[in-house]
Amino acid sequence: MKAVEKTGKTVDDAVSLALKDLGASREEVEVTVLDEPSKGIFGFFGAKMARVMVSLKNGPSQRATNLLKNILRTMQMQVGINANEKDHEIQIDLEGSDLGLLIGRRGETLDSLQYLVNLSVNKNQEVRKKVIIDIEGYRRRREETLQKLALKLAEKAKQRGRNVVLEPMSSQERRIIHTVLQGRDDIYTFSEGEEPCRKIIIAPKK
Amino acid sequence: MKELVEILAKALVDQPDKVVVDLVEKDKSIVIELRVAQEDMGKVIGKQGRIAKAIRMVVKASAARQNKKVIVEIV
Numbered sequence: 293m294k295a296v297e298k299t300g301k302t303v304d305d306a307v308s309l310a311l312k313d314l315g316a317s318r319e320e321v322e323v324t325v326l327d328e329p330s331k332g333i334f335g336f337f338g339a340k341m342a343r344v345m346v347s348l349k350n351g352p353s354q355r356a357t358n359l360l361k362n363i364l365r366t367m368q369m370q371v372g373i374n375a376n377e378k379d380h381e382i383q384i385d386l387e388g389s390d391l392g393l394l395i396g397r398r399g400e401t402l403d404s405l406q407y408l409v410n411l412s413v414n415k416n417q418e419v420r421k422k423v424i425i426d427i428e429g430y431r432r433r434r435e436e437t438l439q440k441l442a443l444k445l446a447e448k449a450k451q452r453g454r455n456v457v458l459e460p461m462s463s464q465e466r467r468i469i470h471t472v473l474q475g476r477d478d479i480y481t482f483s484e485g486e487e488p489c490r491k492i493i494i495a496p497k498k
Numbered sequence: 499m500k501e502l503v504e505i506l507a508k509a510l511v512d513q514p515d516k517v518v519v520d521l522v523e524k525d526k527s528i529v530i531e532l533r534v535a536q537e538d539m540g541k542v543i544g545k546q547g548r549i550a551k552a553i554r555m556v557v558k559a560s561a562a563r564q565n566k567k568v569i570v571e572i573v
Contacts, residue, residue, distance in 0.1 A: 359505070359509050362505045363502065363505055363506070363556070366499075366501045366502040366505060366560070367502065367559075367560045367563065368563070393559050393562060393563060394559060396555070396559060400555060401555055401556060401558075401559045403552075404551070404552035404553075404555035404556050405552075405556050407548075407549075407552045408506060408509070408510070408549070408552050408553065408556065411510055411541075411549065412509035412510055415509075415510065415512075416512070
């Protein structure tokens with residue numbers, strides 16, 4: 293864990309010096325006050341500076357961001373990384389130009405990247421945090437597309453009175469479709485086949 | 499390219515100091531050989547090669563930028 297020790301007139305001063313050194317923001321670090329500042333007599337004799345120890349937090353979102361930073365650096369990509377940690381998941385948004393390559397066909401590359409970051413972040417951890425990586429709102433747009441597709445195909449299944457088989461999708465994408473078609477009384481959904489070729493079937497209820 | 503494989507592998511294994519990556523250049527393609535500690539093999543291959551596949555996918559995306567064909571082999 294990276295840590296620096298700094299002194300300053302006030303605790304805040306010392307902390308901001310340390311943050312500058314670490315190139316980190318206040319949320320990314322832990323601060324331990326080693327010495328409280330005191331003015332001393334006449335603000336002169338025996339005056340003591342504040343001394344703090346500032347160390348980088350090594351939480352899961354930090355590890356995920358660092359790993360992504362390193363990966364993207366070797367790819368020579370200029371990407372902004374924005375991590376948002378919640379109770380059970382970490383949402384990471386990547387922003388930049390020309391990131392289509394990182395998404396890949398139907399998000400294949402993005403899914404691979406997400407999978408690897410997940411493995412690394414949760415390696416030997418007691419509490420697992422799900423890491424979700426999105427690039428320029430790709431996942432959100434894809435979700436809307438899938439929802440529309442689901443509704444259209446549900447209509448088709450109902451009209452023809454026959455099963456409609458969708459193409460293979462990841463569990464995340466299948467969940468979106470199951471969710472949007474949940475609780476209908478005209479059709480129902482289920483999945484068939486083995487990963488990674490598991491696919492959804494929309495069937496009319498009789 | 500070599501560095502990318504190294505970063506990915508080191509992030510996955512328990513013994514990062516045992517990760518060795520070699521690069522063998524051929525006419526049109528680059529072969530990247532990845533070696534890890536015996537106990538860490540599973541961590542870079544995964545069930546039915548799922549992790550290896552993901553590593554290759556990310557490396558392929560990176561290689562596409564440089565117009566080169568890259569093969570990642572785990573030895």
